[in-house]
Amino acid sequence: NAGVTQTPKFQVLKTGQSMTLQCAQDMNHEYMSWYRQDPGMGLRLIHYSVGAGITDQGEVPNGYNVSRSTTEDFPLRLLSAAPSQTSVYFCASSSGQGSGNTIYFGEGSWLTVV
């Protein structure tokens, strides 16, 4: 049981480059989301999805795009990387309200923008 899988684990980007952080879950969860974690600020929600084909913005969506073409996958795209996007990114999933809202996190993706 893999749970929530994120790739890559580490990435260094140059300012202006684009990239995609991958997230996949094998629990058939409807809800998926992306958070970023910065020192002293806890985790902040970037984008989330309540099901395939449905996405919405979280607290800090600027500079990021998401799509949800399948239930399993929820990639996060950085359109033009900036140093302010240096952070640790976590993908999360849950099965939704009916089964108690337990939200599972992946292991994280460390991104450095230089």
Place this chain on the structure above:
Amino acid sequence: GENVEQHPSTLSVQEGDSAVIKCTYSDSASNYFPWYKQELGKGPQLIIDIRSNVGEKKDQRIAVTLNKTAKHFSLHITETQPEDSAVYFCAAAVTGFQKLVFGTGTRLLVSP
């Protein structure tokens, strides 16, 4: 929107002592309050959660209490062990929306 404050930011205890971490929230609509433990280089792991229809929940050495009137909830760890050392985060959410708002974390250090 929701705002969650967490205290203390660091907590040092001796092995066997109890540890208490407190959080307050601002949105009275929040009804789901999980606690996560994060070890170095890992993602947050759910350790216990509580919903607004109960005031206390316990799981072995870990307990969470919720005071809806005062809008605060607390994590209690008894008989602490060195392996409890980690960063602990509280969070709040409205059931069904899956949008967690996190506190800023508490670094717990348990000394042998």
